[in-house]
Every structure is written in C-alpha cells, then in structure tokens.
Amino acid sequence: MxxxxxxxxxxxxxxxxxxxxxxxxxxxxxxxxxxxxxxxxxxxxxxxxxxxxxxxxxxxxxxxxxxxxxxxxTTHTPQRELFHFFHLEGQKGEKQMPATSRLTGVTNRRASRIETDRLHLPANTHVFVINRIRNLGGRPTIAERIILPARMFPELGQLAELPNELYQIYEEFFGVTIHRAVEELRAVSAERDEARALGVATGAPLLEIDRLAETVDGTPVEWRLSRCDTHAHHYLSEIV
Amino acid sequence: MxxxxxxxxxxxxxxxxxxxxxxxxxxxxxxxxxxxxxxxxxxxxxxxxxxxxxxxxxxxxxxxxxxxxxxxxTTHTPQRELFHFFHLEGQKGEKQMPATSRLTGVTNRRASRIETDRLHLPANTHVFVINRIRNLGGRPTIAERIILPARMFPELGQLAELPNELYQIYEEFFGVTIHRAVEELRAVSAERDEARALGVATGAPLLEIDRLAETVDGTPVEWRLSRCDTHAHHYLSEIV
DNA sequence: GAGTGGTCTAGACCACAGA
DNA sequence: CTGTGGTCTAGACCACTCT
CATH class of the missing domain: 1.10.10.10 (Winged helix-like DNA-binding domain superfamily/Winged helix DNA-binding domain)
Incomplete structure (x- = not known):
C-alpha cells in the first residue's frame, strides 16, 4: 500500500x-x-x-x-545573494567586492496605500523603511529604499549594523527565506536629494529597479526600490 | 562494444x-x-x-x-520571440499585440571598430544596419538599431518587408538560429533625433538595452541597441 | 570502509497523438 | 491500433566525502 x-x-x-x-x-x-x-x-x-x-x-x-x-x-550566503540576486556589474562584467553601504535611516511607520498593495498587507499595518546609499567601486551608485512588514521583522530597528547583503539577515534573525523576486526596470530622472547623494546632476538618468521578493510559499516580504547610476555599471540580463 | x-x-x-x-x-x-x-x-x-x-x-x-x-x-515563432526574448511589458504586465514598427533605414556599410569587436568580425567587414521605431500600445516606444554581419545575411536589403519579430526571418531565410542573448541595461538621456521620434523631450531618461545574440555554437550574430521610453512600460526580470 | 549522490541499465506500464 | 514520450521500479556500479 x-x-x-x-x-x-x-x-x-x-x-x-x-x-x-x-x-x-x-x-x-x-x-x-x-x-x-x-x-x-x-x-x-x-x-x-x-x-x-x-x-x-x-x-x-x-x-x-x-x-x-x-x-x-539552500541557505543564503553573501555570495549567492551577490551572484543570484544582484545583477549590477561593472563595464567589464566584474562584480566589485566588497561593496559597502551608508545607512541614511531606518524607521518604523504606518504603511502607505501603495505599500500595503505591493506587500499584500492589511490596511494600517506597520512597516520598516530602510534607506541607504550603496557604493560600487568606491563610488556611491545606488540609492535604495526597502520596505519590510514590521510584523515579520520584529526588532529590526535594534540591529546594530546592517550588511550590504540583507537576505542572510532575514533568514538568520527572522526566519524569512527569500526564494524568488520579480524586478521591473525603468529609466527615471534623478530627484534632487538622490542626485546629490549619488554625485550626479538633478534630472540625470537613473536606472530604477523595482523589486518584489517573496518566500517559498509565495508571500511577498520585501519591496525594494533601487535607483542606480549606470555611468560605470549596467544591469545584466541573460536570456537562455 | x-x-x-x-x-x-x-x-x-x-x-x-x-x-x-x-x-x-x-x-x-x-x-x-x-x-x-x-x-x-x-x-x-x-x-x-x-x-x-x-x-x-x-x-x-x-x-x-x-x-x-x-x-x-525548436523553431522561432513570433510568440516564442515575444515571450522569451522580449521583456518589455505594460504597467499591468500585458504584452501588447500586435506591435508594429516603422523602418527608418536599412543600409549596408563597412563595420565600425566597435561593431567588429562586439560581433567578433575581422576588420573591414560589411554589416547591415537596421534602424526602426517600434510601437507599443499604439505609441512609438523603442528606437532600435540592429547590426548584422552582411556575410551571414546575404540580400537582406532585398526583403520587401521586415516584421516586428525578426528571429523567425533569420532562421527561415538565412539559416541563422538565435539561441541565447545577453542584455546590458542602462539609463541614458534621449538624443534629439530619438526624442523626436519617440515623442519625448530631448534629454528625457530612456532605458537602453544593449543586446548581443548568438547561435547555438556561440557565434555572436546580432548586436541590437534599443532605447525605450519607459513611461508606460517596464523591463521585466524574474529571479528564480 | 561506510555512506552519500551520480550514472546506467532493463523492463514495465501509462497517457497521449495520429492514422 | 501503433508509436511516441512520461512515469516508475529494482538493481548495479561509480565517484566522492568523511571517519
């Protein structure tokens, strides 16, 4: 039987x-x-x-x-995250390590309408908002805003330091394993603040990466909006 | 044995x-x-x-x-090309069909240095250059330049019409089967000519897709530079 | 040496397409 | 009905890792 x-x-x-x-x-x-x-x-x-x-x-x-x-x-390692989930590379195809990042703010606030939509959250939920500037090849290259449901990441604000690669942190400290992600790419004009942070002119073209990442069971758990200076880097997409 | x-x-x-x-x-x-x-x-x-x-x-x-x-x-069909090789879609994830295109020129000339580099051609080879504007959802959205080695595409200039999806043509008329492609994406500013053709302001941000496509044996056969207005569309990249 | 995944075989039966 | 790919089994041996 x-x-x-x-x-x-x-x-x-x-x-x-x-x-x-x-x-x-x-x-x-x-x-x-x-x-x-x-x-x-x-x-x-x-x-x-x-x-x-x-x-x-x-x-x-x-x-x-x-x-x-x-x-x-499978476990998340910085290497796996870098090679599998990070598609920006230099002009000759090199992925600079180590990349650093400068945190410009971690806040806990009520989610906006668009945030609850994207993350499939009930209204009036709280989210963590991480803002940071990521450096590639020694220069600030990516202005990034990350939205996380506060309920799934308790006490995120009390972490002393956040590394460049976050998915290992999600897994290790919060038991949240990122399995897949969908990215939408657009060309946008740099706003004044991000232009200053990235060292480009206001209105300069930036590559916007709008990523929604989910767990194995399909729950969306991270919304990440990255605006990238692509003067010295590009996004690589292989079609096989 | x-x-x-x-x-x-x-x-x-x-x-x-x-x-x-x-x-x-x-x-x-x-x-x-x-x-x-x-x-x-x-x-x-x-x-x-x-x-x-x-x-x-x-x-x-x-x-x-x-x-x-x-x-x-495997054969190339317009459907396969659209779903497998074309990653631009509308805001709600729809791929508009039928998409049309307006040919602005097919020329046969000596390849530039960068073209011979990208396509691994000997110096002084000839290439076909196709320039066209592709419409999505009824509006001009992509300004595209395609470079093909003339030797592999004899009498390309004598084809009466070129469809939006070209890979079936490559396969059927020239025995060239595209198998994989690598795309590099950047944000750029619209030049005056392409801005006019796309109906955007000069300097507006465009998504540049730099694609090199190759055959099964790894020979690069098509270099395609697409500059896309991403106001109403985005490039979709799924990370699994 | 023991235990693991990787390869290979031979044969059985099932699900589907087309004459 | 025949032939195709899809699933499933049982067993053999190989390559690798660790003790």
Missing part, C-alpha cells in the same frame, strides 16, 4: 511533501536531508522517484546536492 | 552528438528527431540515457518534446 495518496505523478507529490517540510521549518536552511534511500522508504516509493523529485528542487534552488555528502536545504 | 568513445558521462556525450547534428544542420528547426528507442540503438546506450540527454536539451530550449508525437528541434 502506497504512502502517497495524492493526485498526479508520484515524484510531484514527493516534491510537494519536501517543499511543505521546508516551508513549515521542519527542515531549515542548511539542514541535511535524509538520504534518497531513507526518503524513498518513508514515502513508499522507489529511490529513482525520490531522485527525480529532488532533482527538480535542486533546479529551483530550493536544495543543493553534494555527491558523497548529502542533500541540504 | 559501445559506440560512444568520448570522455565523461554517456548522457553528456549523447547530448553533444545531438547538439552537433543541430549545429551542422543535419537536424533543422522544426525537424522531428528519431525516437528515444532509435537513438538509443544508434548510440549504443540505453533508452534512459538518451532520455536524460534529451531532457537537458529540452531544459535549454534546444528541442521540444510532445508526448505521443515526438521530439522536435
């Missing part, structure tokens, strides 16, 4: 069981999963079926497999 | 045999491949090994599989 009783292919059902355990936190980022053989026994399917399920999860960056070591839930 | 004598996993060797046949033109876009069983017999491997090879090719959009019908070499 099979353990899986759902609909559709077995490997999809296995995949969804694994996803549920990751979402629920039973298996947390960095955790070692049971071996294919053990999972097969637990789910009552063959090892090949478990393998196919895990292969699709690895393709979606939910897990990472190491021959001889095992299968692990 | 195995037929495959190369290095590495068998399924990778099978994959590369198939890729070679597609590059060589032995299997052309739209062609039906032999069945998994036939390929397995020909290569002297099991059907499962062929399947794994074909699965990776399908993941890379080189082939497309239809249960009950067979496996086909």
């Amino acid at each position: 099979p353990v899986m009783t759902g609909q559709g292919p077995l490997y999809v059902q296995v995949r969804e069981m694994v996803v549920q355990r990751i979402i629920s936190g039973a298996w947390q980022p960095g955790d070692l999963l049971p071996s294919e053989f053990d999972l097969a026994a637990e789910f009552g399917v063959s090892q090949g079926t478990v393998r196919k399920a895990l292969d699709t999860l690895a393709a979606d960056n939910l897990i990472i497999r190491h021959q001889g070591r095992g299968t692990f839930v | 195995p037929v495959m004598t190369g290095q590495g996993p068998l399924y990778v060797q099978v994959r590369e045999m198939v890729v070679q046949r597609i590059i060589s033109g032995a299997w052309q876009p739209g062609d039906l491949l032999p069945s998994e069983f036939d390929l397995a017999a020909e290569f002297g491997v099991s059907q499962g090994t062929v399947r794994k090879a074909l699965d990776t090719l399908a993941a890379d959009n080189l082939i497309i599989r239809h249960q009950g019908r067979g496996t086909f070499v």
Whole structure:
C-alpha cells in the first residue's frame, strides 16, 4: 500500500511533501536531508522517484546536492545573494567586492496605500523603511529604499549594523527565506536629494529597479526600490 | 562494444552528438528527431540515457518534446520571440499585440571598430544596419538599431518587408538560429533625433538595452541597441 | 570502509497523438 | 491500433566525502 495518496505523478507529490517540510521549518536552511534511500522508504516509493523529485528542487534552488555528502536545504550566503540576486556589474562584467553601504535611516511607520498593495498587507499595518546609499567601486551608485512588514521583522530597528547583503539577515534573525523576486526596470530622472547623494546632476538618468521578493510559499516580504547610476555599471540580463 | 568513445558521462556525450547534428544542420528547426528507442540503438546506450540527454536539451530550449508525437528541434515563432526574448511589458504586465514598427533605414556599410569587436568580425567587414521605431500600445516606444554581419545575411536589403519579430526571418531565410542573448541595461538621456521620434523631450531618461545574440555554437550574430521610453512600460526580470 | 549522490541499465506500464 | 514520450521500479556500479 502506497504512502502517497495524492493526485498526479508520484515524484510531484514527493516534491510537494519536501517543499511543505521546508516551508513549515521542519527542515531549515542548511539542514541535511535524509538520504534518497531513507526518503524513498518513508514515502513508499522507489529511490529513482525520490531522485527525480529532488532533482527538480535542486533546479529551483530550493536544495543543493553534494555527491558523497548529502542533500541540504539552500541557505543564503553573501555570495549567492551577490551572484543570484544582484545583477549590477561593472563595464567589464566584474562584480566589485566588497561593496559597502551608508545607512541614511531606518524607521518604523504606518504603511502607505501603495505599500500595503505591493506587500499584500492589511490596511494600517506597520512597516520598516530602510534607506541607504550603496557604493560600487568606491563610488556611491545606488540609492535604495526597502520596505519590510514590521510584523515579520520584529526588532529590526535594534540591529546594530546592517550588511550590504540583507537576505542572510532575514533568514538568520527572522526566519524569512527569500526564494524568488520579480524586478521591473525603468529609466527615471534623478530627484534632487538622490542626485546629490549619488554625485550626479538633478534630472540625470537613473536606472530604477523595482523589486518584489517573496518566500517559498509565495508571500511577498520585501519591496525594494533601487535607483542606480549606470555611468560605470549596467544591469545584466541573460536570456537562455 | 559501445559506440560512444568520448570522455565523461554517456548522457553528456549523447547530448553533444545531438547538439552537433543541430549545429551542422543535419537536424533543422522544426525537424522531428528519431525516437528515444532509435537513438538509443544508434548510440549504443540505453533508452534512459538518451532520455536524460534529451531532457537537458529540452531544459535549454534546444528541442521540444510532445508526448505521443515526438521530439522536435525548436523553431522561432513570433510568440516564442515575444515571450522569451522580449521583456518589455505594460504597467499591468500585458504584452501588447500586435506591435508594429516603422523602418527608418536599412543600409549596408563597412563595420565600425566597435561593431567588429562586439560581433567578433575581422576588420573591414560589411554589416547591415537596421534602424526602426517600434510601437507599443499604439505609441512609438523603442528606437532600435540592429547590426548584422552582411556575410551571414546575404540580400537582406532585398526583403520587401521586415516584421516586428525578426528571429523567425533569420532562421527561415538565412539559416541563422538565435539561441541565447545577453542584455546590458542602462539609463541614458534621449538624443534629439530619438526624442523626436519617440515623442519625448530631448534629454528625457530612456532605458537602453544593449543586446548581443548568438547561435547555438556561440557565434555572436546580432548586436541590437534599443532605447525605450519607459513611461508606460517596464523591463521585466524574474529571479528564480 | 561506510555512506552519500551520480550514472546506467532493463523492463514495465501509462497517457497521449495520429492514422 | 501503433508509436511516441512520461512515469516508475529494482538493481548495479561509480565517484566522492568523511571517519
């Protein structure tokens, strides 16, 4: 008698069981999963079926497999965030490290209408607002505003320091794992304040990146608006 | 005695045999491949090994599989080009069809230094230059310049009409199949001519998309510079 | 050496398309 | 009905990691 009783292919059902355990936190980022053989026994399917399920999860960056070591839930590292989630690079394709950032303010206030819309929050919710200037290649290049639901990031304001790459912080301190993001790009004119901060003329063209990032279960958790000086950098998009 | 004598996993060797046949033109876009069983017999491997090879090719959009019908070499359709290679969309995520374009010039001239660099051409090669204005939602939105090596596109100038989506033309008339592309995005200021053509003020911010497109074997064949009015549209980038 | 994922095989049955 | 790709199984061996 099979353990899986759902609909559709077995490997999809296995995949969804694994996803549920990751979402629920039973298996947390960095955790070692049971071996294919053990999972097969637990789910009552063959090892090949478990393998196919895990292969699709690895393709979606939910897990990472190491021959001889095992299968692990993906964790956010600064490297992964830089290479996977950060698409600005220099003219020769180099990603400058270390990039620094200057915090210009972290506030906790009532969310605006557009913020509750974008983050699917009820009205009158509170949000954290992070404003910062990010440096690339030693020069201020990105003026960034980040909106986070206060409920999901308790005591964010009490963190002493915020690194350039935030997703590891979300994961480690708040148990929020960013899984995917959608970015909308536009060309805009620099406002006076951001122009001054970036060292360009007011009205100069900036690349605006409007990013909405969500967790594995599809909940939007971060709205990030970045305005970038693209004189010495560009946004890279590979179409394969 | 195995037929495959190369290095590495068998399924990778099978994959590369198939890729070679597609590059060589032995299997052309739209062609039906032999069945998994036939390929397995020909290569002297099991059907499962062929399947794994074909699965990776399908993941890379080189082939497309239809249960009950067979496996086909991918072809360019306007739909595929629109959804896979064209990332501009309206504010609510809609891709307006039909989009039209107004040709402002097709010329054949000696390539500039930067053009030979980008397209890996020898000095003093000739290129076709296509200039056009593309309309989205009824308004001129993109000023585009396309550079093509004249040698690979003989008699391009004698085509009566050019559609909005060009990659099907490249494939059908010139046997050139675009497989992947790299886009670099920047914010720039509109020059006087393009500003007039797009109906914006000179100096208005435009999104510049610098695309280099290549064939399956990695040869760059098209350099495309698009400058887009992003008042009513944005470039969509999904990070998964 | 023990345990892991990676490859490969052979065979079974299912779902779908088309003659 | 035949042939195709899609799923699933059971078992073998290889490559790698760690103890």
